[in-house]
Amino acid sequence: MTVTSSDHTASxxxxxxxxxxxxxxxxxxxxxPLRALGWVALLIVGxxxxxxxxxxxxxxxxxxxxxxxxxMSYGNDVVLSYLGEVSLGHTLFWAAGAYTTAMVTVRSGWxxxxxxxxxxxxxxxxxxxxxxxxxxxxxxxxxLVTYAAAIIxxxxxxxxxxxxxxxxxxxxxxxxxxxxxxxxxxxxNADLWPIAFLLLVLVIALIARFRRSRLGAxxxxxxxxxxxxxxxxxxxxxxxxxxxxxxxxxxxLAGWLYAYQRSYVSPDLLSSxxxxxxxxxxxxxxxxxxxxxxxxxxxxTGQQQLASFGGDADKIxxxxxxxxxxxxxxxxxxGIWHALARRARRRPGTAEAPAxxxxxxAAASADPANRTH
Amino acid sequence: MKLLAQLVNGLALxxxxxxxxxxxxxxxxxxxxxxxxxxxxxxVGAFVTWFVMxxxxxxxxxxxxxAVLVVAALGALMxxxxxxxxxxxxxxNLMLVTLAFGYLLQGGAALVFGGNPQVIDSPLQxxxxxxxxxxxxxxxxxxxxxxxxxxxxxVYVLGRTNLxxxxxxxxEDPKLAQLYGINAARVYLGVFVFSAASxxxxxxxxxxxxxxLTSIGFEEVIITFLVxxxxxxxxxxxxxxxxxxxxxxxxxxxxxxxxxxxxxxAFAVLLVVLVVRPQGLGTR
Numbered sequence: 001m002t003v004t005s006s007d008h009t010a011s012x013x014x015x016x017x018x019x020x021x022x023x024x025x026x027x028x029x030x031x032x033p034l035r036a037l038g039w040v041a042l043l044i045v046g047x048x049x050x051x052x053x054x055x056x057x058x059x060x061x062x063x064x065x066x067x068x069x070x071x072m073s074y075g076n077d078v079v080l081s082y083l084g085e086v087s088l089g090h091t092l093f094w095a096a097g098a099y100t101t102a103m104v105t106v107r108s109g110w111x112x113x114x115x116x117x118x119x120x121x122x123x124x125x126x127x128x129x130x131x132x133x134x135x136x137x138x139x140x141x142x143x144l145v146t147y148a149a150a151i152i153x154x155x156x157x158x159x160x161x162x163x164x165x166x167x168x169x170x171x172x173x174x175x176x177x178x179x180x181x182x183x184x185x186x187x188x189n190a191d192l193w194p195i196a197f198l199l200l201v202l203v204i205a206l207i208a209r210f211r212r213s214r215l216g217a218x219x220x221x222x223x224x225x226x227x228x229x230x231x232x233x234x235x236x237x238x239x240x241x242x243x244x245x246x247x248x249x250x251x252x253l254a255g256w257l258y259a260y261q262r263s264y265v266s267p268d269l270l271s272s273x274x275x276x277x278x279x280x281x282x283x284x285x286x287x288x289x290x291x292x293x294x295x296x297x298x299x300x301t302g303q304q305q306l307a308s309f310g311g312d313a314d315k316i317x318x319x320x321x322x323x324x325x326x327x328x329x330x331x332x333x334x335g336i337w338h339a340l341a342r343r344a345r346r347r348p349g350t351a352e353a354p355a356x357x358x359x360x361x362a363a364a365s366a367d368p369a370n371r372t373h
Numbered sequence: 374m375k376l377l378a379q380l381v382n383g384l385a386l387x388x389x390x391x392x393x394x395x396x397x398x399x400x401x402x403x404x405x406x407x408x409x410x411x412x413x414x415x416x417v418g419a420f421v422t423w424f425v426m427x428x429x430x431x432x433x434x435x436x437x438x439x440a441v442l443v444v445a446a447l448g449a450l451m452x453x454x455x456x457x458x459x460x461x462x463x464x465x466n467l468m469l470v471t472l473a474f475g476y477l478l479q480g481g482a483a484l485v486f487g488g489n490p491q492v493i494d495s496p497l498q499x500x501x502x503x504x505x506x507x508x509x510x511x512x513x514x515x516x517x518x519x520x521x522x523x524x525x526x527x528v529y530v531l532g533r534t535n536l537x538x539x540x541x542x543x544x545e546d547p548k549l550a551q552l553y554g555i556n557a558a559r560v561y562l563g564v565f566v567f568s569a570a571s572x573x574x575x576x577x578x579x580x581x582x583x584x585x586l587t588s589i590g591f592e593e594v595i596i597t598f599l600v601x602x603x604x605x606x607x608x609x610x611x612x613x614x615x616x617x618x619x620x621x622x623x624x625x626x627x628x629x630x631x632x633x634x635x636x637x638x639a640f641a642v643l644l645v646v647l648v649v650r651p652q653g654l655g656t657r
Contacts, residue, residue, distance in 0.1 A: 086468050088409075133644045136651040140407045141606070143468050144598040145647065147409070151595050152640045159633035272591065276476050279469060315480025322473035326466050327454055 047197055050190075060189040062305045067196035068257045070297035071203050072274070073281035075251030078207065080279065081288040082216055083243045084223035085139060089130060089146030090278060092153045093123040093248040095269040097255025099157065102169040102265040112175050116256050123252030124245055131241040154270040168266025175260040186260065196257055200294070203250055208290055210246070219243045251278075273318070280322040286334030295333075378507040379628045380621060385513035387620020388520035389579040391613045393593055394600035395523050396568030396575075402607025403531065403540045404564045406459060407468055410451070410475035411597055412590030414569050417478055418444045418576025419585045420486045423493045433495050437577040441570050447478075448569025452562050459561045460547065475590065482587040495581035516578050523571060524613045531609070540564060592636065599643055605653035615654065 045052075050063045072094050079087045100119040104110040110118075130149055134142045158166045175186040175195070186192045210216045221229040222236040229236055259265050281296030289295075300318065308314055329335045393415060400406045408414075421440040425431040431439065451474055452459070458467050497511040531537040540560055542550040547557040599619060604611030619639060626635045646654060 084465060086465055088472070133648055135648075137647060139464055140468060141602060141647075141651075143407075144602060145643070148595040148598050148640050148643065151591050152637045154591075155633065155636055272476060272479075276473065279472070283469065312480045312483040315476055315483070319473045319476035319480060323454075323470050323477065326470045326473070327458070330463075330466055 043201065047194075050193060055190070057189065058305070060193055062301060064189045064192050064196045064261060065305065066294075066298045066301045067193075067200040068254050068261060069277060069281065069301055070294040071200055071257070072251050072254035073278040073293035073297050074203050074207055075247045075249075075254070076278040077282045077287075077293045078210065078243055078247040078250065080282050081292075082210070082219045082223065083240060085240070085244075086143045086279070087146045087244070087247070088143050088275060089149045090247070090251050091150045091270045091272075091275045092126060092130075092146075093251040094255045094258075094274060095153060095157065095265075095267075096123050096126055096248075097252030098259040098265045098269050099163060099169070099255075100252075101256045101259040102172050103163070105173055105259075106169050106171050109173075112177060112256075112260070116253070119252050119256045120249040123248040123255075127245045127248030128241070131244040135237050135241065150270055150275065154267055157270060158267040164266070166267055168264055168268075170264040172259050172263045172265070174263075189261070192257075192261060196261075199253060199257065203253070204290065204294070206250070211290065215239065215242060215246075273315070276318050276322060280318060280325075284321060284325055284332050286332030289332075289334055292332070292334075375506075375628065377505060379624045381504070381507040381509050381513075383621035383624030384617060385509060385516050385582075385620070386624055387617035388517040389575065389582070390596050390600055390620050391616025392516065392520045392523060392575040392579060393572060394597045394604075394612050394616055395520075395527060395609070396571035397597050397601055398604070398607060398609055398612045399527060399531070399571075400564055400568040401601060402609070403544045404459070404561050405462065405464075405544060406561070406565065407464065407471065408451075408565070408568065409468060409472040409594065410478055411471075411568070411572055412592070412594035413475040413478040413482070414444050414447065415572045415576040415580075415593045416585070416587060416590040417447065417482055418573030419493065419580035419589075420482055420491070420587065421573075422577050422580070423491045423585065424486060426494060427491070433493075433497075437574070440577050441573045444573030444576075445566050445570040448566045449562065451569075452565035456558050456561070460558060462547075475594075479587060479590065486587055488587065490584040490586050492584050493581040498581050512578070512581055516582075519574065519578050520613065520616070523574070524609060528609050595636065595640070599639055603643060603646055603654050608653070611654065 050059045053059050072090075075093060076087055076090045079085050079090075097119040100122045101112075101115045104115050104118060105112070130146060134145050137145060157163050163169065175192065177184045177186075177195070184191075186195065218229070218234050218239045221232075222234060222239050226236050229239075255269070258269075277297075277300055278293075281293045281300055283296070284299060285292035285295040300321075303317065304314060309317065325332055329339075331338070393411075397408065397411055400408060418440045421443045422433075422436045425436045425439050426433060451471070455467060455470055458470065495512055497515055500511040501508050502511065502514070531540060539550075539555055540563075542553070543555060543557050543560040550560075551557050596619070600612050600616045601607075603619070604613075604615040622642070623635045623639060626638050630638070
């Protein structure tokens with residue numbers, strides 16, 4: 001058990017279950033300190049990026065939204081990448097985070113941190129109920145039930161007077177956090193950026209920790225070979241529920257942030273847009289990449305914020321991107337990158353012998369990413 | 374008597390649910406495929422019917438044929454693009470691709486048909502029949518008749534004919550079926566096109582009961598889930614019984630408790646059933 005888990009994650013990059021041979025091979029490992037230094041540099045550059053790009057209001061808004069949507073997507077990433085299940089119900093946790101926050105701050109005047117705590121608890125409870133109810137369901141029934149749960153959530157939220165009905169709840173107060181010698185009041189997206197950035201970093205650290213954890217290894221094993229995992233004493237059902245329950249508060253955290261960013265909540269949180277967004281954010285860069293959902297969220301948010309074609313056309317863009325990636329390169333951009341790298345490496349040798357034996361074999365064993373040319 | 378009226382209403386509603394689900398039941402039992410764009414195909418079927426009637430002056434019956442053909446062609450395009458995933462039985466990616474297709478269809482339909490609610494002017498909707506205290510339209514009668522015809526026909530074709538044997542063979546073991554010279558890809562294509570055509574038919578006959586919007590389709594998908602999962606996955610007769618029962622449940626719950634939460638209540642029933650009997654209510 002322990003051996004397997006360290007094998008899977010020795011390079012922080014688990015073995016691919018989708019059958020891409022050598023997708024990870026050849027990555028050079030940096031030494032510990034050098035690697036840490038790289039992360040610190042990435043952190044500093046990441047934090048200063050909106051300022052470096054001019055620091056306008058739209059820049060900060062885009063960056064805050066990227067952070068929020070990335071956190072939202074990381075919740076679903078845990079289930080999709082490591083459990084291999086498609087949760088179509090994560091909009092429920094996202095909306096639960098936002099709605100809980102709006103309910104207690106607007107109606108009862110709660111402070112942001114207790115509201116956050118309650119939002120996380122509500123998400124965990126919802127995930128437990130849904131996870132236990134779907135305990136014995138197979139893969140697509142799981143997806144069906146989670147999807148149904150989200151749509152039921154939508155009908156309940158839109159018709160409940162207590163939750164503001166189809167208008168939602170308005171007037172979420174300013175995000176005010178206790179700070180040294182006073183209070184930190186978030187009035188603009190530029191004020192929100194440090195908080196959103198910090199939470200994003202914490203979530204990525206949590207995901208990195210999860211990938212190295214026993215639970216993460218067990219989840220992967222259950223995904224790749226459930227029978228083998230069971231025969232090795234892994235309780236597959238328990239693992240599934242645990243990972244599902246872990247994923248919910250991550251997405252709910254994003255909902256908490258979003259409630260403060262917009263200062264209102266409405267049933268559109270449960271619309272299929274956010275569902276498609278989080279799935280595409282995971283799949284577009286390639287599943288099981290630590291920074292994948294962040295890159296995906298940045299690409300999608302960038303398009304929506306800076307190059308939008310209008311609501312209905314954006315639906316076509318989002319749906320089209322998801323379908324195209326899955327049909328042409330199921331391993332996402334990373335898959336394309338590896339296919340290109342393989343081809344580039346092969347080129348010097350095959351220039352003289354284009355019909356050489358290894359080429360067709362390599363092409364056949366390569367994933368459908370090769371079909372993108 | 375309110376009860377009789379609601380029972381009749383529930384029967385028509387439930388026959389509509391069953392009609393929505395028949396294509397997916399076949400898709401699941403015969404091909405182990407799922408299609409999250411099912412509800413959007415229903416929406417496209419309804420909107421094509423409305424469009425050719427309202428803009429081209431085509432009569433309802435001909436509009437029905439056109440809508441079924443258009444959606445069948447859409448279904449063929451979808452399945453042709455997914456052939457590789459289907460043969461690999463890559464359910465996770467198939468679910469995601471069809472979900473993406475559904476979203477594409479929704480965005481595309483909104484661009485083509487606009488965002489306003491529309492009404493399909495079916496001539497049968499105008500004829501009201503009174504039976505004691507219950508009133509229903511000829512459209513309701515058509516829905517019930519269609520549901521029984523579709524289920525009867527499908528059960529017969531799958532169970533009694535050579536075509537049915539081929540389809541069941543592929544469902545059982547696609548690789549083995551291919552060894553016997555069956556073109557599995559073509560069978561999958563046929564099943565998917567049937568599924569799309571049947572849900573378009575549901576759109577044609579069920580949608581005239583209420584105004585249509587391009588955003589409809591999601592509720593239709595859960596109804597389909599409920600019918601398919603409660604009926605026992607891939608169990609046609611179970612699907613018909615559950616569809617009708619669900620319609621009566623929703624009608625009664627809507628009339629006596631709360632119409633807004635009828636779907637949520639049906640879903641709660643689904644959760645309870647999944648915990649107690651994950652294989653569904655149907656017995657095989």
